[in-house]
Amino acid sequence: MVIFHLREALPRILRSPSRLPSSSHAPHPHLVILHRFLHSSSSFAVEDYLVSRLGLTHEQALKAAPKISPLRSSARPDALLAYLESTLGIPATDVGRAVVIEPRFFCAKVKTLAPRIADLHDLGLSRDEIARIVHLAPESFYTRLLRRKLEFWLAEFGSFDNLLQVLRWGTRASILCADLDKVVRPNVAFLRQYGLNISDFAGASVYNIRLFTMNPELLKEAVQRVEELGLNCGARLLRQTLPVVALTDKDALAKRIQLLHNIGFSKDDVLTLAKKQPNVLALSEQKIQGNLDFLMKDVGLEVSYIVRRPALLKYSVERRLLPRHILIKVLNEKGLLEGKQDYYVTASLAEKIFVEKFVHRFENHVPGFAEDYASNCLGEATDAKD
Template sequence: MLSLSSRVLAHLLSSPATSTISPLGRLISAAAPAVPPNPSSFAVEEYLVATCGLTQAQAVKASAKISHLKSPAKPDAVLAFLAGLGLSAADVASLVARDPQLLCAKVEKTLAPKVAGLTGLGLSRPEIARIAFLAGDGLRRRNIVSKLHYYLPLFGSSENLLRVLNKDSYLLSSDLERLVKPNVAYLRECGLGACDIAKLSAHKPSPLNISTERIRTAVAWVEGLLGVPRGSPMFRHALQAVAFFSEDKITAKVELLRKTFTWTDAEVGIALSKAPKLLTRSEESLQHRSEFLISEVGLQPAYIAQQPAIVCYSLEGRLRPRYYAVEFLKENGLLKRNPSYGTVFKDTEKAFRDKFICPHKEAVPHLAEDYDAACKGELPTNFRFTRAKNVL
């Protein structure tokens, strides 16, 4: 049977969090058992399911790491502390499932000082709660405060920091002195500022988590194989694209692009210098876009090489719907001149609607509805027509 304190905690974790954290003494007293627990009656698996919210399968796996617990006193105090931070019941369950030993942490000696340190860095309670969730076992580590003391000025703000950690929380467990700091120093040598480094780090996996030698190799490929110099607006994007590739894989991707779009070596170079993301596209993705842009739309390979960003756009959610809408307008004589499809595809959604949808509401009342349907992957009857090839 669960102790009274466990039932109290289950209610506490399921209740909406207050805007401010309670004093530590009050948190611990809220979890204090009304009657002394009977050590022999404490069932870890039952506690993990009933009080922490784990599934039975998660509880079986987690209980093996905390089977030495004979009383709910310490985990009760930890759960009360987490609830006081503002973590939801679902967050607590996820955190405990990832790091069961957190329930064995000493609140006053381990957890409370970490929160005090993070508060001293200017982080708000909701931000600390989010970091606690992302940190996993990092909340028990001594160096989490010193790491965030380094990351906050690097990324410029707590908002940027959380954006990065949401994508790659491994930065909280990375070796700051041997890995992260040398990588940041080298990236700065390459001309990247704090904003660029933050944007690089917001990708998963982050280049900050690989060896500095690997980054040096990637920079050499960016400059040599792709022809993108340091200081170029595309340098950061190119580095992100190749950082986790081998030279053989990059060479194979370049060859795939050449064959798929029938590009010359020079055209491949032009395309990659403008859109390094092409290297991250799958063979199937590239093939479908080639068939659409060249065979259906009628764009010339040389033109696509000059406008390679269009290859990276969603085929079903952007390219096809816009093409269908513009072709419909052309076939019905509603456009004064034929637009460039490079512009059609690159326009923001608002700009495209302002140019091609809104002006024709009276002449074609169903156009907006048909376009919206096409964006959802449907092909409206009005968009089924014989499409003439363009000659760009």
């Protein structure tokens, strides 16, 4: 509508003589609108730049572009690329990876980045180490407290490599953007009362690290819930169970426990299962129900057997448990196996070992044996935790 009105009014505006010198009055309102419209339409194509200069795919560019502030030209990103390459040796394609993580980084000003990078140099980080932080945590360069936060985390993790591992997990925003004084330090002090330190979680799990950056009140509530469940039996067990309880919705966790009770697990069974394999409590109700249906109805396992071997609840029925169960059953029916095979032993073997022991060994006895098993296990390698 704006374009239509401008087209209609423009000839009349241009024909209208000025009654007073232009220096004495503001320009015609329609000319102001026209100027703004033409000026905004002259902005360069961000998506094309992301693809041609930074090496993003068209899909990545389409996803990132709406999150980038409108730019009138390529001057700012050009300056950013030149600065990062000359200062840290980061090529444009690597900057592109940072932009995929944090699209706003595309609009970062050199005058904003330069002091942050200088601070990190003064902290003792090398050119390559700073470049790695740009790659993995570009949004961290928006905070003026970056040096202080990195100094803290480096001291806690003990080395830059340990910190880098955490950044690779994708916890960069919570780690480098969390408030040290209001969140991180109170959580560190609280967990130390239970014998837990940040260094205990370095290299462990992305979820464990989040304990130190979550709301302090929620962390205290999570510890209380662990104690109420009867799972607090020392620092080692708390280190395993607390992340699951703290980062799982309270109602969802209650439903999973109730589901186990309904299936036949006693309170002690649930506690034993949770102590042996706390991550089982983070599985969906559908996953738990599906695995238990198969294990108890198809395989014929008792609750007591599963309680002692809770890893069975984590494996994929379709791509692991069922194919192996069928294969072992066929071998038993043909009398090719000596003695009864323990179900958990066959289910928990690494895929390569299982295939060598139960597939390749007998493929000449049963035509198409290996091919049938392989087709049933399509995708199993990405699912099983060996």
